[in-house]
Amino acid sequence: MNDENDGFFYHPLENIEDTEVFETAIDRRVFNRKLSNDRPYTYWTLELYDQENGIRGGGGLGVLAADTRRIAELTGVPFVLITPFYPSETRQVWEDGQIVDQHIPVNYENYGFLKIDDVFIKCSGDLCRLEVIEKKFKNTRIIAITEPNFGELYSGLSGSDHRLYQEVSLGFGGYQALKLLGLKPATMQLNEVATFFAALVRLDELVSNGMDFYEAMVYTRKHTLYTNHTLVQAAEAEFSIEQFERFVFPNLKSRPVKKWLKDKFVDGKIKLSAVTIEIAELRSGVSKLHARVANYYDIAGQKVKFRAITNGIDMKKWVLPQTMKFYHDEGILDEYDLPTPNFAERLRALNSDAILGFKEIGRGVLNSELSTRPDQNGEILSFENNEIIFDFKRRFVDYKRPQLPFRDIARLRNILEPLNAHYILAGRVHTGDSRMEKVLYDILEKVSSDDYLKTHVHYIADYDEKLAFALSVGSNVAINVPIVGLEACGTSWEKDVANLNLLISTHDGGVADGSTSSYLNVHGLSEDEEALELYLRMEEAGAAWQNKFDLETLLVGQLTDFLPIVSGSRMLKDYLDLLLPE
Numbered sequence: 001m002n003d004e005n006d007g008f009f010y011h012p013l014e015n016i017e018d019t020e021v022f023e024t025a026i027d028r029r030v031f032n033r034k035l036s037n038d039r040p041y042t043y044w045t046l047e048l049y050d051q052e053n054g055i056r057g058g059g060g061l062g063v064l065a066a067d068t069r070r071i072a073e074l075t076g077v078p079f080v081l082i083t084p085f086y087p088s089e090t091r092q093v094w095e096d097g098q099i100v101d102q103h104i105p106v107n108y109e110n111y112g113f114l115k116i117d118d119v120f121i122k123c124s125g126d127l128c129r130l131e132v133i134e135k136k137f138k139n140t141r142i143i144a145i146t147e148p149n150f151g152e153l154y155s156g157l158s159g160s161d162h163r164l165y166q167e168v169s170l171g172f173g174g175y176q177a178l179k180l181l182g183l184k185p186a187t188m189q190l191n192e193v194a195t196f197f198a199a200l201v202r203l204d205e206l207v208s209n210g211m212d213f214y215e216a217m218v219y220t221r222k223h224t225l226y227t228n229h230t231l232v233q234a235a236e237a238e239f240s241i242e243q244f245e246r247f248v249f250p251n252l253k254s255r256p257v258k259k260w261l262k263d264k265f266v267d268g269k270i271k272l273s274a275v276t277i278e279i280a281e282l283r284s285g286v287s288k289l290h291a292r293v294a295n296y297y298d299i300a301g302q303k304v305k306f307r308a309i310t311n312g313i314d315m316k317k318w319v320l321p322q323t324m325k326f327y328h329d330e331g332i333l334d335e336y337d338l339p340t341p342n343f344a345e346r347l348r349a350l351n352s353d354a355i356l357g358f359k360e361i362g363r364g365v366l367n368s369e370l371s372t373r374p375d376q377n378g379e380i381l382s383f384e385n386n387e388i389i390f391d392f393k394r395r396f397v398d399y400k401r402p403q404l405p406f407r408d409i410a411r412l413r414n415i416l417e418p419l420n421a422h423y424i425l426a427g428r429v430h431t432g433d434s435r436m437e438k439v440l441y442d443i444l445e446k447v448s449s450d451d452y453l454k455t456h457v458h459y460i461a462d463y464d465e466k467l468a469f470a471l472s473v474g475s476n477v478a479i480n481v482p483i484v485g486l487e488a489c490g491t492s493w494e495k496d497v498a499n500l501n502l503l504i505s506t507h508d509g510g511v512a513d514g515s516t517s518s519y520l521n522v523h524g525l526s527e528d529e530e531a532l533e534l535y536l537r538m539e540e541a542g543a544a545w546q547n548k549f550d551l552e553t554l555l556v557g558q559l560t561d562f563l564p565i566v567s568g569s570r571m572l573k574d575y576l577d578l579l580l581p582e
């Protein structure tokens with residue numbers, strides 16, 4: 001029953017390219033187990049953050065998806081990412097003391113996507129036409145599903161018809177797209193439950209082609225990985241059976257699959273996590289702490305166990321090229337950007353001259369990015385090499401606490417002023433989140449009331465990949481203070497560690513994979529205590545940038561603990577070990 005494919009893919013295989021078998025690395029670095037060009041690793045995601053390719057995401061989940069594909073490209077893993085192409089995106093500008101959202105049309109043709117064909121799904125009694133578009137990158141590709149009214153990422157409330165339509169389009173449309181291209185998924189990774197429908201279609205396909213329902217379920221489960229990024233199941237939106245009658249059931253061919261799905265409704269409602277847990281035998285969380293604390297129950301009421309595969313980053317994308325060259329030349333990273341067996345010893349080559357040299361180059365990158373992005377006062381900023389920059393760069397959501405450093409404005413001033421330091425705030429407020437907008441406005445109001453801070457604390461609007469990169473390479477100290485227990489992983493701190501910034505952080509998300517002594521830890525029993533610790537750590541970080549020995553010691557310590565975690569190739573290898581054990 002290993003080969004389900006006789007008669008399974010009814011589209012002719014005319015689009016298929018020659019099936020090269022990828023020869024990748026040897027021994028511990030074999031990446032391409034049981035995968036080939038026409039039998040790839042498939043990765044399903046509603047969100048992709050990949051501005052180079054015209055797709056702007058919302059945050060970490062999309063950055064992870066884009067990085068995973070790029071690492072597959074680097075390591076020779078046959079890999080297909082299936083995602084929507086949203087024909088519109090939001091940018092945020094700062095106008096008259098306010099955040100203003102601008103909706104910008106995006107055309108896939110401008111980003112090198114080629115149209116493959118149309119596919120159809122049934123939706124609310126109509127036949128909806130979806131375009132399948134594709135872009136290839138060596139052994140990997142992005143297959144996207146789109147249509148002119150597809151809307152924006154996360155448009156509509158979760159639980160709304162439009163959201164369900166987008167999710168069903170990705171699952172049913174994306175699966176048909178694979179068949180059009182003659183691709184058979186060796187494995188399916190579901191990046192969050194919104195992609196559940198892809199696995200459902202596979203199950204439906206197997207059963208409608210004659211496989212016994214239970215065999216088909218076992219087969220689908222065995223080859224499906226559900227990656228969870230959310231802590232609490234209770235927070236998840238529900239869909240009604242009436243919505244499924246319009247968008248889901250009409251697209252299913254097999255009666256046993258429809259019945260199976262119908263039986264999962266409780267009081268006429270369904271949470272996608274409940275069925276995703278059933279259809280995926282493999283489940284993972286995105287850091288050790290997250291996998292431990294994610295609170296999910298299956299339909300039988302059993303607590304779900306998640307394996308921990310901590311997010312890494314595509315270092316080639318996120319690390320200053322000169323720093324990457326150093327990591328490679330010194331034998332700290334190998335050609336696949338995996339830390340070498342003796343990387344910790346080799347990190348001794350990292351001295352303060354090298355560090356300051358990379359920071360000087362990074363400062364140039366930052367200044368150039370900021371040359372088109374004024375701060376809240378309309379000032380174009382440009383920083384000298386010897387000016388210390390603290391930054392907070394991440395989505396403005398409650399639990400990440402952008403306001404924590406502003407609890408005591410006088411204290412903050414007393415830290416920054418003697419160092420002649422600046423503080424840069426960058427982060428997007430989720431459209432319509434008026435609470436967090438107010439948090440931002442309150443911070444800026446406090447800042448404007450202080451004659452030092454008002455010229456040394458800067459808010460830069462429209463946080464995106466470019467600004468994330470520029471700050472990672474060009475600032476000195478990164479502040480990451482989520483409420484402990486609420487960050488799934490976070491990856492912006494990984495960009496900072498790899499780019500030789502001092503990290504001030506609470507012990508949460510992926511940071512908690514390391515030890516509290518490997519970075520500047522903020523710990524406290526109350527928010528007041530945490531703020532006090534944060535100020536102490538800021539003082540220590542400022543002092544360290546003025547003391548070569550301390551700087552080397554702290555940065556080498558951070559890298560020693562975190563480089564294996566930060567390496568996205570390590571992450572992909574962990575996924576392959578889970579999905580396709582040798």
Ligand SMILES: *Cc1c(COP(=O)(O)O)cnc(C)c1O
Nearest residue numbers: 059060394464465468490491492
């Ligand atoms: C890296 C990155 C993120 C992820 O940030 P975390 O808050 O650490 O998860 C989000 N947005 C952008 C633009 C990024 O570059």
